[in-house]
Amino acid sequence: MAGSTFGTLFRITTWGESHGPALGVVVDGCPAGIPLSEEDINVYMERRRPNGGNMSTARNEADRIEILSGVFEGRTTGTPISMMLRNTDQRSHDYSNIKDAYRPGHADFGYDSKYGMRDYRGGGRSSARETAARVAGGAVAMKLLSMLGISVTAELSAVGDISASEMEKCEDLVSSVRNEQDSIGSTVTCKVTGMPAGIGQPVFDKLDADLAKAIFSIGAVKGLDIGAGHSAAVMRGSENNDPFRVRDGKVVTTTNNAGGILGGLSNGSDIDLTVYFKPTPSIARPQQTVNKDHEEIDLEIRGRHDPVIGRRAAVVVECMTALVLVDALLINMSSRADKIVDFYSCL
Numbered sequence: 537m538a539g540s541t542f543g544t545l546f547r548i549t550t551w552g553e554s555h556g557p558a559l560g561v562v563v564d565g566c567p568a569g570i571p572l573s574e575e576d577i578n579v580y581m582e583r584r585r586p587n588g589g590n591m592s593t594a595r596n597e598a599d600r601i602e603i604l605s606g607v608f609e610g611r612t613t614g615t616p617i618s619m620m621l622r623n624t625d626q627r628s629h630d631y632s633n634i635k636d637a638y639r640p641g642h643a644d645f646g647y648d649s650k651y652g653m654r655d656y657r658g659g660g661r662s663s664a665r666e667t668a669a670r671v672a673g674g675a676v677a678m679k680l681l682s683m684l685g686i687s688v689t690a691e692l693s694a695v696g697d698i699s700a701s702e703m704e705k706c707e708d709l710v711s712s713v714r715n716e717q718d719s720i721g722s723t724v725t726c727k728v729t730g731m732p733a734g735i736g737q738p739v740f741d742k743l744d745a746d747l748a749k750a751i752f753s754i755g756a757v758k759g760l761d762i763g764a765g766h767s768a769a770v771m772r773g774s775e776n777n778d779p780f781r782v783r784d785g786k787v788v789t790t791t792n793n794a795g796g797i798l799g800g801l802s803n804g805s806d807i808d809l810t811v812y813f814k815p816t817p818s819i820a821r822p823q824q825t826v827n828k829d830h831e832e833i834d835l836e837i838r839g840r841h842d843p844v845i846g847r848r849a850a851v852v853v854e855c856m857t858a859l860v861l862v863d864a865l866l867i868n869m870s871s872r873a874d875k876i877v878d879f880y881s882c883l
């Protein structure tokens with residue numbers, strides 16, 4: 537498989553390259569009757585867009601989604617929803633010096649090794665511009681989640697080792713790495729509230745396994761913690777186990793080291809993700825690399841790049857999480873015979 541499709545029942549396929557005329561997404565398996573407008577999607581597109589600020593690339597595109605199919609009179613019809621985004625601010629000449637060079641930290645060498653050719657303009661298909669298409673698909677999933685009272689919220693939580701609560705210090709750090717023609721890593725946290733218990737699939741399609749696949753499919757992601765995550769490796773069982781209690785007739789846990797998932801199934805607590813991004817690989821500083829002819833060269837990358845990825849990636853984390861949850865919720869509808877009988881006896 538070519539790897540451009542994600543999901544089982546609620547499925548997205550993204551297409552397009554950074555410097556082609558357009559890119560887009562086809563969402564298939566979306567239930568009919570969800571109120572959906574281009575504006576609903578564009579709210580998410582706006583959050584992924586560079587804001588021209590200190591932490592952003594100067595590439596500036598309107599990023600307005602066009603819905604081409606699957607929506608009629610403001611509601612989804614149950615048929616494939618095709619959405620397109622035109623590339624309007626490409627400057628291909630900025631990339632001419634990387635035509636034959638393998639940029640350190642990028643996919644160039646791998647693409648050439650795999651396909652024997654590549655669209656070198658802005659990284660082509662490997663460019664993070666592709667994430668715009670998946671954000672559009674995820675925004676549709678978010679609409680369905682909100683009808684179910686489930687919210688997914690992600691935000692930049694640290695730049696390097698500085699907490700985003702100290703935004704001024706973060707800005708200063710970004711300015712100094714930018715002045716040094718460098719970039720810096722970042723952290724995004726994501727919280728899901730309102731998730732019912734029992735969602736996910738044993739044993740290979742566990743909810744945490746599906747979330748990990750979704751999150752690691754985002755460029756520059758190098759790590760993921762669910763709940764206590766890696767820090768559980770140095771805890772005692774007595775510390776890490778979340779005690780169950782009953783509150784207002786509902787089973788709850790009094791701590792949430794599990795991050796809302798046990799045995800691959802949601803346990804009704806908030807789902808907490810911490811996502812770690814590497815520093816932006818494209819830096820202005822000259823770097824050592826090799827070219828197609830395997831000659832060692834010095835490379836200066838021109839073009840416009842985020843010095844820190846987490847700010848623009850937060851909405852991508854949110855949307856990939858939403859896609860996994862909607863898919864798991866739809867799959868879960870076939871888990872119990874009594875519920876299936878209830879459903880069909882209502883018809």
Ligand SMILES: Cc1cc2nc3c(=O)[nH]c(=O)nc-3n(C[C@H](O)[C@H](O)[C@H](O)COP(=O)(O)O)c2cc1C
Binds near residue numbers: 814816
């Ligand atoms: C939202 C987002 C924006 C990104 N922006 C840039 C960028 O401006 N410049 C860059 O070199 N990499 C950027 N990246 C990261 C690269 O796309 C990624 O590191 C590269 O394709 C190599 O893939 P890998 O890091 O997953 O191995 C961005 C990633 C995301 C998720």
